[in-house]
Amino acid sequence: MEIIDTAGQEEYSSFRDSSVATGDAFLVLFAINSTSSWHELKDLRSKIIQDRQQISSIPMVIVANKLASSIA
Numbered sequence: 204m205e206i207i208d209t210a211g212q213e214e215y216s217s218f219r220d221s222s223v224a225t226g227d228a229f230l231v232l233f234a235i236n237s238t239s240s241w242h243e244l245k246d247l248r249s250k251i252i253q254d255r256q257q258i259s260s261i262p263m264v265i266v267a268n269k270l271a272s273s274i275a
Contacts, residue, residue, distance in 0.1 A: 223247075229261070229262070229263040231244055231251075232267075235269055236269050251263065
């Protein structure tokens with residue numbers, strides 16, 4: 204297993220593209236407190252699906268993070 208954390212940083216976009224082309228499964232995270240993070244996730248998900256059209260099923264888990272807890 205190889206985990207690639209690009210944290211949405213633009214300088215990793217080519218690395219992210221090659222990972223999309225060769226990955227077997229995807230764990231995609233977004234910040235629940237950021238609208239732009241949600242839109243980036245949707246764009247990345249669409250890119251994964253488009254680039255991997257020949258695969259009928261693409262294992263993908265979408266995770267939201269940065270939710271503040273109200274537990275005292």
